[in-house]
Amino acid sequence: MANTIPVLEIFGPTIQGEGMVVGRKTMFVRTAGCDYSCSWCDSAFTWDGSAKNDIRQLTAEQIWTELKEIGGECFDHVTISGGNPALIKAIGSLVELLHSHGVKAALETQGSRYQDWFLKIDDLTISPKPPSSLMKTNFSVLDDIIETLIKEKRMAHISIKVVVFNDDDFEYAASVHERYPEVPFFVQVGNEDLTTIDNASLTQELLKKYEWLIDKAVAAKNMNDVRVLPQVHALVWGNKRGV
Amino acid sequence: MANTIPVLEIFGPTIQGEGMVVGRKTMFVRTAGCDYSCSWCDSAFTWDGSAKNDIRQLTAEQIWTELKEIGGECFDHVTISGGNPALIKAIGSLVELLHSHGVKAALETQGSRYQDWFLKIDDLTISPKPPSSLMKTNFSVLDDIIETLIKEKRMAHISIKVVVFNDDDFEYAASVHERYPEVPFFVQVGNEDLTTIDNASLTQELLKKYEWLIDKAVAAKNMNDVRVLPQVHALVWGNKRGV
Ligand code: SF4
Ligand code: SF4
Numbered sequence: 001m002a003n004t005i006p007v008l009e010i011f012g013p014t015i016q017g018e019g020m021v022v023g024r025k026t027m028f029v030r031t032a033g034c035d036y037s038c039s040w041c042d043s044a045f046t047w048d049g050s051a052k053n054d055i056r057q058l059t060a061e062q063i064w065t066e067l068k069e070i071g072g073e074c075f076d077h078v079t080i081s082g083g084n085p086a087l088i089k090a091i092g093s094l095v096e097l098l099h100s101h102g103v104k105a106a107l108e109t110q111g112s113r114y115q116d117w118f119l120k121i122d123d124l125t126i127s128p129k130p131p132s133s134l135m136k137t138n139f140s141v142l143d144d145i146i147e148t149l150i151k152e153k154r155m156a157h158i159s160i161k162v163v164v165f166n167d168d169d170f171e172y173a174a175s176v177h178e179r180y181p182e183v184p185f186f187v188q189v190g191n192e193d194l195t196t197i198d199n200a201s202l203t204q205e206l207l208k209k210y211e212w213l214i215d216k217a218v219a220a221k222n223m224n225d226v227r228v229l230p231q232v233h234a235l236v237w238g239n240k241r242g243v
Numbered sequence: 244m245a246n247t248i249p250v251l252e253i254f255g256p257t258i259q260g261e262g263m264v265v266g267r268k269t270m271f272v273r274t275a276g277c278d279y280s281c282s283w284c285d286s287a288f289t290w291d292g293s294a295k296n297d298i299r300q301l302t303a304e305q306i307w308t309e310l311k312e313i314g315g316e317c318f319d320h321v322t323i324s325g326g327n328p329a330l331i332k333a334i335g336s337l338v339e340l341l342h343s344h345g346v347k348a349a350l351e352t353q354g355s356r357y358q359d360w361f362l363k364i365d366d367l368t369i370s371p372k373p374p375s376s377l378m379k380t381n382f383s384v385l386d387d388i389i390e391t392l393i394k395e396k397r398m399a400h401i402s403i404k405v406v407v408f409n410d411d412d413f414e415y416a417a418s419v420h421e422r423y424p425e426v427p428f429f430v431q432v433g434n435e436d437l438t439t440i441d442n443a444s445l446t447q448e449l450l451k452k453y454e455w456l457i458d459k460a461v462a463a464k465n466m467n468d469v470r471v472l473p474q475v476h477a478l479v480w481g482n483k484r485g486v
Binding site for chain 2: 022072074156200210211217221223235236237
């Protein structure tokens with residue numbers, strides 16, 4: 001099992017809806033398992049047991065074969081998401097295989113665990129979780145990760161992203177930005193309604209919340225070098241999965 | 244007059260709603276004058292004479308003073324837009340002044356004219372206009388501009404963005420991307436309704452159009468290394484000016 005990756009979904013091509021390469025045409029590979037249990041997790045099925053019968057243990061080669069079957073010639077970028085893919089050592093072999101085919105790799109993790117293959121990810125998003133998640137950031141681990149990434153000159157390939165639901169989260173985001181001022185920094189609106197299927201009203205709700213976050217960032221002089229983004233995919237597709 | 248810049252609007256801080264630094268907290272300086280007259284120009288007041296009494300000839304220092312008056316300590320990034328700011332030689336002195344204060348500069352132009360100060364812009368968007376604009380791209384000028392930017396190693400600071408309204412525009416975008424494959428490439432949905440004040444229905448219209456553009460890009464194997472974006476500011480604020 002050491003060389004396999006627990007996979008829950010492979011889909012695309014679609015676009016990346018968040019963060020440093022928002023809008024990028026990409027395939028998605030979603031891995032199972034997380035060491036967190038955020039109160040508002042929009043991928044709880046990756047760790048809460050509800051989809052455990054859908055988990056497949058796949059090798060990097062099997063994942064590549066499936067990506068090609070689904071995506072054909074229509075992709076050159078793969079986003080690995082979770083859960084927390086940083087729990088999985090074998091991701092390194094997948095990233096190498098993608099690169100050998102001229103395909104780039106993006107990955108998001110909360111920054112609770114380091115892997116050597118972080119240094120090979122083309123677009124690495126570290127997304128520490130704010131107070132509303134009810135999780136507690138281990139800053140000594142996070143400091144080590146960021147320090148390594150800076151030392152290894154990965155600045156053009158990394159970013160920090162904090163999801164913000166309320167004022168406390170915004171304070172937390174500001175403190176993370178002040179702690180790592182050299183790292184490209186993104187704040188993103190959270191989605192408070194993960195079950196509605198009324199997309200038009202969800203869109204209005206998300207845009208109202210986005211405007212609130214823009215207003216906060218605009219007024220904060222410790223939040224100048226910052227990018228404020230919505231979840232573009234949630235605006236377009238609401239809570240639908242696999243798009 | 245050689246050292247002054249014709250200014251129509253100075254406002255912010257707000258966020259950049261488009262392109263390579265979408266979401267970036269920024270101030271805006273809008274210059275007057277354009278050598279194009281795109282059929283769907285959303286800034287026609289910069290060149291159609293309707294705002295000619297609002298044009299002020301300002302020096303770089305005057306612009307900086309006004310930026311500080313309005314933005315205070317709450318910005319470190321200024322976006323220069325138009326019209327076509329590439330018509331104005333004196334922009335170079337503004338960019339230098341901004342840099343001397345530790346402030347970054349972004350600028351968008353259609354690529355019909357080169358200026359030496361292109362090499363100093365932190366986030367330079369070249370946005371050639373597709374057929375629906377009724378303008379004709381001068382590719383010999385554009386080739387020279389892109390070649391210079393590549394030779395001067397500005398790749399981390401530039402992007403090409405094409406606004407797409409219809410299938411012909413999409414073909415044009417693909418041909419531009421194939422012509423300059425090394426340059427980071429963005430396609431963006433056009434706004435077909437520049438007068439409505441019904442923001443909720445405009446949002447739905449823009450998101451429907453955005454989904455159409457995503458579908459086209461996803462299906463096109465000559466459009467893999469591409470980012471597909473909406474105009475985020477139009478989703479939030481509709482056609483309102485000065486936000
Ligand atoms: S870290 Fe991510 S996947 Fe894990 S519980 Fe939190 S939001 Fe969900
Ligand atoms: S180039 Fe830009 S400012 Fe000039 S007419 Fe076209 S859209 Fe308007």
